[in-house]
Amino acid sequence: MSVFSQPPLRVITYNIMGMKPGTNPSARLTAIIENLKQLQPDIIGIQEINETLNGGGLDNQAKTIAESLSIFFGTTFTFYNAYTHLSWNNQYREYIGIITKHPVVQQGFTQLVQGTFPRKVAWNYINTPLGKIHFFNTHFDYQSTSVRLQQATQAMNFITQKETLLQSVATLFTGDFNDTPGTSPINYILNAGFWDSFAKANPSRSGYTVPSNAPTSKIDFIFYRSTGGLTIDSSTVIMNQPYSAGSFPSDHLGVMTIFSLTPSAVDERENVEKDFTLFQNYPNPFNPVTVIRYQLNVKSFVTVKVFDVFGREVAILSDGNEEPGIKTVNFDATGFSSGVYFYRVQAGTYNETKKLLFVR
The missing domain is CATH 3.60.10.10 (Endonuclease/exonuclease/phosphatase)
Structure with a gap:
């Protein structure tokens, strides 16, 4: 493009x-x-x-x-x-x-x-x-x-x-x-x-x-x-x-x-989007466990973190090199307060955030 x-x-x-x-x-x-x-x-x-x-x-x-x-x-x-x-x-x-x-x-x-x-x-x-x-x-x-x-x-x-x-x-x-x-x-x-x-x-x-x-x-x-x-x-x-x-x-x-x-930004964004897909967690709302799923098309260093509504990090679910393929990690909210949280997945230079809802 x-x-x-x-x-x-x-x-x-x-x-x-x-x-x-x-x-x-x-x-x-x-x-x-x-x-x-x-x-x-x-x-x-x-x-x-x-x-x-x-x-x-x-x-x-x-x-x-x-x-x-x-x-x-x-x-x-x-x-x-x-x-x-x-x-x-x-x-x-x-x-x-x-x-x-x-x-x-x-x-x-x-x-x-x-x-x-x-x-x-x-x-x-x-x-x-x-x-x-x-x-x-x-x-x-x-x-x-x-x-x-x-x-x-x-x-x-x-x-x-x-x-x-x-x-x-x-x-x-x-x-x-x-x-x-x-x-x-x-x-x-x-x-x-x-x-x-x-x-x-x-x-x-x-x-x-x-x-x-x-x-x-x-x-x-x-x-x-x-x-x-x-x-x-x-x-x-x-x-x-x-x-x-x-x-x-x-x-x-x-x-x-x-x-x-800039032209370089357009090219980079298109290439990165081909390499990574983040899906909505399921179930959502959830109690107390939900599954976060994402797809890697190239080997990447991946971090998966969860934040509360104030932007404070509350959990690290993954942190390391991962091979291509569809990946899943579980978030267990036992011990957490009910409410809105955000999960962010960073894979190489790409990162995306989605919202999840914990309901007791």
Whole structure:
């Protein structure tokens, strides 16, 4: 398979300013949707999603965007919301969210230390044409650098936990971070092995995103770190045109980064996938013993480990060289608490994780 058969991954981060009173939210949302149709996104990290208190969620802005894109492109866009607080003088519910057209395998969130308002990191584990990715989206506190640094630390812990449990070709971390390049929260993220995708693609450009009518600061980012050959095709500031009479869709501009796989990564992934297959454990749910089965097509050094939901290793089931063939190992959960666990099989350079459920 040629690298050119792999479609790129178009990722956007955008703070849509919710339903801020006096800003014509309906017209702004229409303009946002029309822009998104032109940009053709695969995944969107959205901040300041609002819905009315008495609308039953039907006017949720992420829902409206996802449904509009689904109709326009003829493919299903799903949305995931994590509620944070009441906004604009308690008139609306506010969420942090993710919209994607690719299958979501798992999703969740973590609560961050509270600053001016409660904050969360939303997470999707997404099966994209480039491989499975972890996608995280957040909105940090806007008043306190020390709070933002705490939030960055908590976010990195959450990200590491998910990366430990579930293999991916890359981790993307988007959001309104309310900090500029060179500040301690941004440096903390970069020092954790992430790249600022816009700065990587445009080393001599500012990438300013606020305020939208005359931007002088960069606080909106798409960070990434890759384990599977993900590379940047381009990264641009978007939503930078008024939709009428000097009115912008939001007080922020957005950022879009287009990712692809390097040719060597495509070849390596195809070769590895031919050499290894991991099957779902059986039975599942189980009590107290289940069988984990995998197939090796080449001799490999294999480790099979089990982790709890916090990413802590609880059992090593195999650790050594194995000949080609279909292999089985038993996991006996006697003495363990009931609940969700994850088993990870690493064979050479390949590793995959699946979920199992122990029920007493």
